[in-house]
Amino acid sequence: DADVTQTPRNRITKTGKRIMLECSQTKGHDRMYWYRQDPGLGLRLIYYSFDVKDINKGEISDGYSVSRQAQAKFSLSLESAIPNQTALYFCATSDWGSTDTQYFGPGTRLTVL
């Protein structure tokens, strides 16, 4: 079984809809991250969390919110989706005190029409 899972894997939605992307991990890591990837721009950090009570904005948090429901779960919400949020979204985890190695989920491909 995969250590980091994401649901859904693919989603097509319409402008204005609320969308939640979910991430679960069995690695026992404290740190979790949400990224989006766009062609030619690389991965950009949306939000990150170092433990259940710690949430931090990343580089591009506008239009997104997150919830850390448990050590193993970190969800990303788009309150009112817009077309330029069409992207590939990745969740990642890392261990406290590690050499910053991050482990990624398989990604969610989101299309906003």
Next chain:
Amino acid sequence: RKEVEQDPGPFNVPEGATVAFNCTYSNSASQSFFWYRQDCRKEPKLLMSVYSSGNEDGRFTAQLNRASQYISLLIRDSKLSDSATYLCVVGPPGSSNTGKLIFGQGTTLQVKP
């Protein structure tokens, strides 16, 4: 200037060739460096960390030049299975250990028979 810059390629090489990628980073205080590999439509996975003294893992050699602020990846005896996008990744400056990584946009490698 982007914090981490890579030539997006694609680099098209025949099997058995040696190919090298470079990456430059802007923050001289950065302390950790990595190469990640990403296959098409898949999640990034750590290929190797990059140490000041340079390091080798089989056919892959990574080097760091702090004075010039660049990182390199050398692949010898290229295989078809090496075809992927290689992401240059830089960790946070100093000893902050925030876990926040900066990703380059990636360099695409296509190995041809």
